[in-house]
Amino acid sequence: MNIGDAHCLFAELNAERGAFDAEAEAWLCALTAYEVARRLVEEDDPQAAHVSAKLEAGISNFGSLEERLRRVDIVSWDERKLPAYYVPAGGPKLCTPAVICISREDETGTMLLGRLLPVIAGRGMAALVVAYDDVSDSRLGQLEILSSCLDYLSARPEVDASRLGIYGEGLSAALATDSALADRRVAAAVCDGGLWNWARTQASISWMTRTSHVLDDQSASVLRSRLARRLKCPILIVAGGRSIVSIPEAIKLESNCTAARIDLKLLMPRLGPISDGEFDNFAACDEDIFAWLEHKLAHASAS
Structure with a gap:
């Protein structure tokens, strides 16, 4: 302090x-x-x-x-409003990429903004920061409100509508996956690659059959790859630390996607020991995430 x-x-x-x-x-x-x-x-x-x-x-x-930095309201088709922060790209640039950033379930949009501003500012990339609670509590529907966020960015004169990304952490990583699946305007996604839904499906099968249901390796590999293949944009999965994605499952998915030539990358945050546990190096992790987004969205423009 x-x-x-x-x-x-x-x-x-x-x-x-x-x-x-x-x-x-x-x-x-x-x-x-x-x-x-x-x-x-x-x-x-x-x-x-x-x-x-x-x-x-x-x-x-x-x-x-x-x-x-601007405080804005994202207005949906039924006139409902979602509070958000809009961070313009550094300098008077035109046709810049833009990313929707969704906070963790236990953080406000302001908390996420305070952490990401040092990473975003000066990068030549615009960002729209929203809170998980505001998105998940929307009566309109989570995917519909995220689609309205994409509409907002697409309408900005300085934003290149062909270079829109989405970033979610915690349960928001699953929201980011669903949004990338539902809206083809998403050109790069930092998400869970469908692994949260995969885990819930496995748990449901075990509960319904009252057994410890485990698929054989080949069947599991096919299902994991099928989930990722539905995503038509580059994917970055953050596993370990505070992520909802387990490292073993993420490693298996990355291996499956590499074999299937699916553009998926795994990032594991660096952890350091402190007196009562571990401390994740959030600054280095965020830098890696947005460097990846910057690279992939630049490639999206070239495509």
Whole structure:
């Protein structure tokens, strides 16, 4: 928190000098420091609310710089509104790629935005950040509201509608898979590759048959590959750490897809030991994810 506060002070000093790029960089550094603090503090610790307030203040200060961040409402066909954050691509660029980012089930859209802003800003990529709860609680339907998000991005004059991606983590990874299956406008997806539905199907079979039902390797391989083959865009699966995807199943799926020449890549976050467990290096993982999205969406444009 002290490091974050020091960056905030540096940002304010640069604001007085009119050095807005340096100010923006300092706010982004502060957001990363506060995100580390948020992950280290216990939920019932009195400092937790203090850290969250600092994160929100940092986001607000960054967003006030030359409209680098906007709060928007995604309006569906029946006039329902989904609150979201829109992060334009850095600089006055036209025909840039854009990504829908859906938070984990236990995080707000603001929390995800605070973590991703340092990764997205300056990358030449626009982003629309929404909360899992807002998407999953929509009376309109999850896929319909995500389709409205794609409509919003497609209508932006600076966005290339042929280079739209989707990114979800936690249960949102399954939402991202379903969206990529339902809407062919998705040109790259960071998702679960259908493994969440696969796990639920396996559990349902075991429950109905009252047995520990396990498919033979060949049958399981065929079913896993069939799920991934339905996705017509490049896929990145994040497994391990806080992901809902198990590493063994993800490795099997990647192997099956490699043999079938399906464009699927597996990413496993780097974990470091702390006093009471492990700490995932979220900054390095997010950098890898968005570097992959940037590469695949550039290729989508070339195609």
